[in-house]
Amino acid sequence: MRVFRPARFHKVGRKKLTDLKSLIKNLHPLETKVLLKYGLNDELTSERLQSELGYKEGHANQAFSWLGGKNLLAETSRKPHTYFELTxxxxxxxxxxxxxxxxxxxxxxxxxxxxxxxxxxxxxxxxxxxxxxxxxxxxxxxxxxxxxxxxxxxxxxxxxxxxxxxxxxxxxxxxxxxxxxxxxxxxxxxxxxxxxxxxxxxxxxxxxxxxxTVTYKLTGEFESVAKALKEAGITGNEIGELSPSMLASGDWRKGTFRGYNIQIPPARIIPGRTNPYVQFLESVKDQLCSLGFEEFDGPLVETEFWNGDALFMPQFHAARDI
CATH class of the missing domain: 1.10.10.10 (Winged helix-like DNA-binding domain superfamily/Winged helix DNA-binding domain)
Incomplete structure (x- = not known):
């Protein structure tokens, strides 16, 4: 048994290393900059990221959401505030x-x-x-x-x-x-x-x-990720989008590119179609207009039509005159 234990642990360690490399390659620049900038004892808020990293409010909240989903960040407190805005x-x-x-x-x-x-x-x-x-x-x-x-x-x-x-x-x-x-x-x-x-x-x-005001702190797991980012030379300023101007000027040669996970399945496209009842109504309307009738739209017609149908009244019935 002693012969096989070192090999087994070596495989586990190698798997963790592979997972870590995959993780840092797929981190968004918004996450990377937070991991490299702050430490375990730093209290992070949206306002702090906006002032120190130049993030917008939406960017800061998105970074917190992504890091929290990876267990690299945890919420520590919530403080409600009431503001009165001039209209x-x-x-x-x-x-x-x-x-x-x-x-x-x-x-x-x-x-x-x-x-x-x-x-x-x-x-x-x-x-x-x-x-x-x-x-x-x-x-x-x-x-x-x-x-x-x-x-x-x-x-x-x-x-x-x-x-x-x-x-x-x-x-x-x-x-x-x-x-x-x-x-x-x-x-x-x-x-x-x-x-x-x-x-x-x-x-x-x-x-x-x-x-x-929601306050967050980085978890202990972030240290290994931050260390791996520094060793890999990832700063969060990598090129994420290649533009025609960069190709023309050659600026793409001066920077490094973000890693992408091409194994992620694309978003599912759900095709839509016309509702059969709506399609039937449109065909009836077209036929009536072709016979010389004019389409009329207004609150009186809509209200009468809705009330009559909601009460299950026959179309040619005295009850429609109420």
């Missing part, structure tokens, strides 16, 4: 002001008016005017007089509008137009809750974005 309507508010401010200013200058008149004068929708008036009347800034006209009471502008304007100005100055919830005070968060979701308002200045 196009919010940018309009930054330029023109809130509807509440414009209503107060209009009533100060022009006296009491009906709500539809205010909407027409300010170019706003009636429901937005109604919602703004409702909020301001509760706060004692506006009231409805005996003639059913909105009237300014002389009270100070609500503090929430001042805070809201500051939030919009702060977000408008940022490159990504986003504010993180952790950087806002309790008062600002209370005001923000009314700026992202409000009943009766067609548009809001902010939209809420829920994101997670």
């Amino acid at each position: 196009d309507f919010g940018r309009t508010v930054a330029e023109n002001g809130f509807a509440e401010e414009r209503i107060i200013s209009y009533l100060k200058d022009n006296g009491p008016h009906l709500l539809p008149e205010i909407a027409s004068a300010l170019g706003l929708e009636n429901k937005d005017i109604g919602s703004a008036f409702g909020s301001l009347s509760k706060e004692g800034v506006l009231k409805m007089n005996a003639e059913k006209k909105a009237e300014y009471t002389g009270a100070a502008v609500p503090a929430r509008l001042t805070v809201a304007k500051e939030l919009i100005a702060k977000a408008n100055k940022k490159e990504n137009s986003q504010l993180e919830s952790t950087e806002l005070s309790k008062e600002e968060l209370d005001v923000m809750s009314g700026l992202t979701k409000k009943r009766g308002v067609s548009e809001t200045p902010f939209r809420t974005l829920e994101r997670e």
Whole structure:
């Protein structure tokens, strides 16, 4: 038995070496650069790869997915984040002001008016005017007089509008137009809750974005792969696509090419065909059009046809007249 054990272990070691060589040849450059750049104790996030390796967010997430599938990377934590992103309507508010401010200013200058008149004068929708008036009347800034006209009471502008304007100005100055919830005070968060979701308002200045920061670490298995990459001279900058310009200039001679696994089966192509019922309907339509009928399309026809068929009504039946 002792005679055969060394040979057996030699074969196993040679198989592992072959598998390792095959693995490093088929690594994508996105994976290779991560394995060569970082170590076991490094905490990796999408933002870190974007700043240090120049990856885009999609590239970083794809690299994490591929490395995780090969057990070279493991997830260590997830941290949720809430962001408030300025909308196009919010940018309009930054330029023109809130509807509440414009209503107060209009009533100060022009006296009491009906709500539809205010909407027409300010170019706003009636429901937005109604919602703004409702909020301001509760706060004692506006009231409805005996003639059913909105009237300014002389009270100070609500503090929430001042805070809201500051939030919009702060977000408008940022490159990504986003504010993180952790950087806002309790008062600002209370005001923000009314700026992202409000009943009766067609548009809001902010939209809420829920994101997670996922942290990864390389596993112990990555060390042998990284060592093999260095020994093979693979850097992740290998040529993956040969272009006509490279052939014309001869630049392809200066670099090395990526390895490809030609044993991978190609994607399966599933051919499609026309649905038999749809094909029959098209043939009937063509025959009717050839007889001189004109095709008509509209919501009334579609609704009647769908309701009648859904209720299993005969086509020439009095029930179709409902």
